[in-house]
Amino acid sequence: MPKNILVITGSPRKDGNSELMADAFIRGSRSNGHEVTKFRAASKKIGGCRACNTCWSKGRACTFQDGFTQLEPLLEKADSIVFASPLYWFSLSAQIKAAIDRMNAYDAENCKKPLKIKESILLVCGANEGMDIFKGVIETYKSIANYMNWENAGIVAVPKVGTQKEVLKTDAVHTAEQLGKSL
Numbered sequence: 001m002p003k004n005i006l007v008i009t010g011s012p013r014k015d016g017n018s019e020l021m022a023d024a025f026i027r028g029s030r031s032n033g034h035e036v037t038k039f040r041a042a043s044k045k046i047g048g049c050r051a052c053n054t055c056w057s058k059g060r061a062c063t064f065q066d067g068f069t070q071l072e073p074l075l076e077k078a079d080s081i082v083f084a085s086p087l088y089w090f091s092l093s094a095q096i097k098a099a100i101d102r103m104n105a106y107d108a109e110n111c112k113k114p115l116k117i118k119e120s121i122l123l124v125c126g127a128n129e130g131m132d133i134f135k136g137v138i139e140t141y142k143s144i145a146n147y148m149n150w151e152n153a154g155i156v157a158v159p160k161v162g163t164q165k166e167v168l169k170t171d172a173v174h175t176a177e178q179l180g181k182s183l
């Protein structure tokens with residue numbers, strides 16, 4: 001059964017390491033017949049949540065219009081969601097985190113259009129050594145997935161990739177493509 005998959009990327013670097021992982025994932029999932037949309041959060045202007053508590057008052061998730069407005073319909077039709085982010089200060093990049101914060105409108109208590117997303121994936125890479133660097137971001141991602149009732153369908157976390165395209169020297173791109181095929 002073809003799924004609608006939304007891939008949100010968080011790096012400001014075009015063809016950066018996390019973007020290449022996202023693209024490999026997309027290749028894999030498209031080869032399986034899924035419909036995939038990539039949304040580059042860093043190429044939009046997305047402000048953080050203002051905690052105004054006026055979600056849905058204008059018929060849309062968020063009262064304010066910016067890059068997030070384009071993400072709303074994509075979120076609302078997605079069956080699966082993928083976060084592809086560089087590790088920034090042991091966490092997600094600010095660009096992708098701003099988009100996640102704005103998803104507050106879809107929190108169960110406020111929500112007028114519950115998301116039908118059933119599963120999520122995290123693709124993340126960092127420059128330093130060892131898997132410990134990902135403890136914070138993985139915990140954050142898993143807590144979000146758990147809170148939203150998304151099944152964690154996979155995590156690909158790649159240490160020791162710093163410079164642009166360095167991820168191509170690892171097997172992470174292949175792993176991400178296989179993960180895409182597995183959905």
Ligand SMILES: Cc1cc2nc3c(=O)[nH]c(=O)nc-3n(C[C@H](O)[C@H](O)[C@H](O)COP(=O)(O)O)c2cc1C
Nearest residue numbers: 011016017018086087088089090126127128161162
């Ligand atoms: C603002 C900033 C913060 C970063 N913080 C970390 C970090 O906490 N740990 C780490 O291992 N690498 C860190 N890095 C390195 C990036 O995670 C690494 O270069 C990664 O490959 C970038 O992915 P991209 O090419 O998709 O942008 C940081 C880089 C930047 C620019």
